[in-house]
Amino acid sequence: MKNKNTKSSTVTPAVISPVVPKMTSLNKPPHSIADLKEIAAANVDSIKRHLDFSHSEILKDVEASQSRLHKRFKIQNQACQQTMNEAEKEFKKMNDRIKEARDAMQASYKELIAESQASTNRVCKTTIPELLQSVDRAVDGLRSRYGTAS
Numbered sequence: 001m002k003n004k005n006t007k008s009s010t011v012t013p014a015v016i017s018p019v020v021p022k023m024t025s026l027n028k029p030p031h032s033i034a035d036l037k038e039i040a041a042a043n044v045d046s047i048k049r050h051l052d053f054s055h056s057e058i059l060k061d062v063e064a065s066q067s068r069l070h071k072r073f074k075i076q077n078q079a080c081q082q083t084m085n086e087a088e089k090e091f092k093k094m095n096d097r098i099k100e101a102r103d104a105m106q107a108s109y110k111e112l113i114a115e116s117q118a119s120t121n122r123v124c125k126t127t128i129p130e131l132l133q134s135v136d137r138a139v140d141g142l143r144s145r146y147g148t149a150s
Helices: 033-146
Strands: none
Touching: none
16 A cells, blocks of 8 residues: 655755854954854854754654554554454364364264164174075085985
8 A cells, every 4th residue: 555645755855054144244254263263153053053954854754754664564464463363264164164074974984883783783683594594404405315314
């Protein structure tokens, strides 16, 4: 997202020219050391004011930059938190689906085992005795055919 500020991102501080007091004695070439000191003091004061102004402009720019960074960080942090929440919801959904599938497989397995046991019980209870009777009849038939006694 682009921040639509009315203020340009590259702010150039206003150029401040050194302010020299408007005294007629300063407009003339200096004739004495006192005149030089006065001109130097005026220039130093002007430089100090310019430095203070530049410093305050730089501080304003830094604070504005920090504010923009803080807002950007906050927005990105919220987006990250939202993504994490959505991922957690999706994880829970997948986990629930996996549990449902596992439960269905367990139920199917239990049903298969129960059917196998029931089939095995039927075989043991009915088929084996029937086979035993059939074998006994066949053995009796062979005995009677060959005339052997048991």
